[in-house]
Amino acid sequence: MATFRARPLVVETSQQLPDPCAHCDARPFSVCSAIEDRDLQRLASLAHPFAVEAGRSFIEEGDPAESFFNVTSGTAKLFKMLPDGRRQITGFAGMGHFLGLAVSSTYAFGAEAVEPMRICRFSRPKLRAMLEDFPALERRLLEAASNELVAAQEQMLLLGRKTARERLATFLLARADGQTLSPVGCAHVSRASIVRLPMTRTDIADYLGLTIETVSRTLTRLRGERLIDVPSPAEIVLRDMAALDSLASGLN
Amino acid sequence: MATFRARPLVVETSQQLPDPCAHCDARPFSVCSAIEDRDLQRLASLAHPFAVEAGRSFIEEGDPAESFFNVTSGTAKLFKMLPDGRRQITGFAGMGHFLGLAVSSTYAFGAEAVEPMRICRFSRPKLRAMLEDFPALERRLLEAASNELVAAQEQMLLLGRKTARERLATFLLARADGQTLSPVGCAHVSRASIVRLPMTRTDIADYLGLTIETVSRTLTRLRGERLIDVPSPAEIVLRDMAALDSLASGLN
DNA sequence: CGTGCTTTTGAAAATCATCAAGTATAGTGG
DNA sequence: CCACTATACTTGATGATTTTCAAAAGCACG
Numbered sequence A, B: 001m002a003t004f005r006a007r008p009l010v011v012e013t014s015q016q017l018p019d020p021c022a023h024c025d026a027r028p029f030s031v032c033s034a035i036e037d038r039d040l041q042r043l044a045s046l047a048h049p050f051a052v053e054a055g056r057s058f059i060e061e062g063d064p065a066e067s068f069f070n071v072t073s074g075t076a077k078l079f080k081m082l083p084d085g086r087r088q089i090t091g092f093a094g095m096g097h098f099l100g101l102a103v104s105s106t107y108a109f110g111a112e113a114v115e116p117m118r119i120c121r122f123s124r125p126k127l128r129a130m131l132e133d134f135p136a137l138e139r140r141l142l143e144a145a146s147n148e149l150v151a152a153q154e155q156m157l158l159l160g161r162k163t164a165r166e167r168l169a170t171f172l173l174a175r176a177d178g179q180t181l182s183p184v185g186c187a188h189v190s191r192a193s194i195v196r197l198p199m200t201r202t203d204i205a206d207y208l209g210l211t212i213e214t215v216s217r218t219l220t221r222l223r224g225e226r227l228i229d230v231p232s233p234a235e236i237v238l239r240d241m242a243a244l245d246s247l248a249s250g251l252n
Numbered sequence C: 001c002g003t004g005c006t007t008t009t010g011a012a013a014a015t016c017a018t019c020a021a022g023t024a025t026a027g028t029g030g
Numbered sequence D: 001c002c003a004c005t006a007t008a009c010t011t012g013a014t015g016a017t018t019t020t021c022a023a024a025a026g027c028a029c030g
Helices: A037-046 A124-133 A135-161 A164-179 A201-208 A212-224 A241-248 B037-046 B124-133 B135-161 B164-179 B201-208 B212-224 B241-248
Strands: A048-052 A057-059 A067-073 A076-081 A087-093 A110-113 A117-123 A194-196 A228-232 A235-238 B048-052 B057-059 B067-073 B076-081 B087-093 B110-113 B117-123 B194-196 B228-232 B235-238
Touching (some): A037 A124, A067 A124, A087 A135, A124 A135, A135 A164, A135 B135, A164 A194, A164 A235, A201 A212, A212 A228, B037 B124, B067 B124, B076 B201, B087 B135, B087 B201, B135 B164, B164 B194, B164 B235, B212 B228
Antiparallel strands (some): A048 A117, A067 A117, A194 A235, A228 A235, B048 B117, B057 B110, B067 B117, B194 B235, B228 B235
């Protein structure tokens, strides 16, 4: 069963640089790339950048959904909770990830930084107004939502039908793929062989629908089988990609 | 473990009525409601309605994604498979449901009718072209995708963290809510107390990440506890909504 | 009234969870 | 620099929910 610790506070840093969006590292990886350079001023006027320190939550499940968010750097975990504390992490949001899409007036999930983050906040009404003028932005949002839907279906397959070993293999490979960044619209190419895990074992367990003990045991077993190495708890070396691949896809 | 039976054929019925979209029962419940009456001719010229009989599949996972689909009547199951036959049903698509949203060039899931269906097929390039001219349609698609994303997160919580009893209670209540139709944009109000289950126990199991035996056992147990009645296998009476509700939300 | 299907029920087995220690690791203050 | 503490991670023993294997009971259909 999951542990729970809520720390809702957030640090707002309104440093008004000359043209922040133009120099944003995350733009090529985010929906903001749908906005032409000449229109960036308007985007920048809506964007409220702020920092979140590790462990701090910046979206509370059930709160009124007044903002959209765009992750500039760092990683967040997105999760849903049951009243008794059981938690399901529905995804990790990294650089370029867009958060807060919802028709409902309240957030359907919570979000908490797993490492220090920088985030751009947008007021929902203002960004909605901007959507009217920039159909390309709406198109990009639809693309992003479609991609997330595909990922969600993949995760349902994992949670509903895969074994613990298969879940870990799938997770590690997905992390390896996600670690090499590719701008929006570009197909993914390379796969890292060293995976960095900024999240705790508890987070991994809550993401894979397992317990922290099962995650730990499964990793040591994969290590014993020479499929991976675990030089430090937060760092995993993929030694046998082929074996991990067939494990992840349900063979073996 | 899931059984598998593929029957890819589909019956195309190109009956060209005078103004089919205007008289479509599904329009108020679907993205098509974003198109004004005066533009319906154009929509109708793109729509290829066809019938699918129960048990027939009309989307094959991995096939080139050449079409979008809009469900006019009946119910489909959407699923992903593992090579050894394990199956996860990611959702059921009823009247008004839009299918095929994907950036990828291939379908990420399969779809099969669980009862006789009528479906409108749209060629992807043609519908994309129409999106250019009707931003309201794109907006509606984004809304639909957002709603599905919320549902997917809810399902991840179910698959990753809920017990068999909780899963069944959640499923039955969701069915009860989904049975009373409400047009797009309207909040849901009523909840039926008799649930019709057009899908088999195997489908329910593959949707809830359980086995057919566990589904059956759990239903008989809920019956023994007077929470439900099962007059016939395809029909379930919800006798104690309050108890089911608290079960579904993880209390008890 | 068989035949073939889905569903239900039963007994045994297994994976994963729970309970409980023990081991690192990082940060703190003397 | 070295205890000392807090936290995260690992490992072990036990247990429980769910799966697997097996068979019986309903139900539709020819």
